[in-house]
Amino acid sequence: MSEQTEQRAARTRHVVVVGAGMAGVQSAVALRGAGFTGPVTLIGAEPHQPYDRPPLSKAVLLGKAEDSAFDIDFEALDITLRLGLDVTALRAADHVLDTADGPVPYDALILATGAEPMTLPGAEGVPGVHLLRTLDDAARLRPVLDRQHDVVVVGAGWIGAEFATAARAAGCAVTVVEAAARPLAGALPAEVAAPMAAWYADSGAELLTGARVDHVEEGAVVLA
Ligand SMILES: Cc1cc2nc3c(=O)[nH]c(=O)nc-3n(C[C@H](O)[C@H](O)[C@H](O)COP(=O)(O)OP(=O)(O)OC[C@H]3O[C@@H](n4cnc5c(N)ncnc54)[C@H](O)[C@@H]3O)c2cc1C
Structure with a gap:
């Protein structure tokens, strides 16, 4: 030594x-x-x-x-x-x-305690509202997709896009609401992100931009 x-x-x-x-x-x-x-x-x-x-x-x-x-x-x-x-x-x-x-x-x-997802006013404990952050969250969401419910995804970032794609593939009707004017506004410049808006249409999901969530109720996301 x-x-x-x-x-x-x-x-x-x-x-x-x-x-x-x-x-x-x-x-x-x-x-x-x-x-x-x-x-x-x-x-x-x-x-x-x-x-x-x-x-x-x-x-x-x-x-x-x-x-x-x-x-x-x-x-x-x-x-x-x-x-x-x-x-x-x-x-x-x-x-x-x-x-x-x-x-x-x-x-x-x-x-190295990482980050917590942002929650929305009124969303806590409401049946049918899910986060996607942990292994347990993913396990809880799988049967939701299997039931082919109408799904609203809040946030058109990477995870929102991936979830929307998976939900469409599972046969769910999907609406994605995004507060910014375009997907991935916080992550990528407009020129780079622009073609990605088409991903939603291609998968059959409806994308609503400039759509800020005011609060969540059972069975509905209420926009500002
Ligand atoms: C669904 C999903 C998909 C993703 N896909 C991608 C991707 O494709 N590409 C990519 O680059 N990134 C992706 N990410 C992001 C990436 O996973 C994160 O950047 C990464 O997990 C951050 O790691 P971390 O160790 O800093 O924090 P975390 O993964 O948040 O880990 C922190 C850990 O600390 C624990 N902890 C917190 N507080 C305490 C406490 N008081 N006592 C004990 N333990 C505590 C938490 O339970 C947690 O397990 C994805 C994230 C998610 C949720």
Whole structure:
């Protein structure tokens, strides 16, 4: 062992990663790749084996795949997984996280807690209203497509476009409402995004742009 490696090993400390999505998982794996040999704990609120989200609006939604777990051998990498565990507080001065299973001390902490979908006024708890963010969301949405209901998709971004395509393929009538004047307004310049408006027509979905949702009721999306 070189002197430098020995010095680094001597400083080895417990690293805790909160969030078992792409960022958290890759951080833990990268620590091992960089030669870190100390304990690494990966904590995730969801109960599932860590998984990648992109297939949720594609193969998983369409029933072509059951899940999208990362192909990573956490045991072989000596990464401790603590899944289904919500971190409820961070006491930075004490270097401690609080969880339902008690406190978790750390020396170094990586916060990779991702993002939450925006919710709409009146949408919470209303039957027939779904988010598409997690593996459980995708599993709940599959039978909705099978029932061939009339579907309103709020948001003409990538995920909205993918869901609209899947819902059309499943035989649902689909209306997509988008507050901006065009699809993908926040992501791409108009010239690049312009041809994508045609995707909706091609799939048989109705696209309403400049259509801001005011609130949601059972069975209806009410536009401003
Ligand atoms: C349906 C869908 C399709 C997508 N398709 C694509 C695509 O085709 N291409 C692309 O580039 N991107 C796509 N994305 C976006 C991509 O998945 C995200 O950019 C990526 O998931 C971000 O990873 P992350 O690790 O930062 O956050 P997240 O994936 O949000 O992971 C954060 C994790 O932290 C956990 N967490 C949060 N708070 C706590 C807490 N207090 N205690 C414990 N755990 C906690 C959460 O449960 C979550 O599992 C898609 C996203 C979705 C939802």
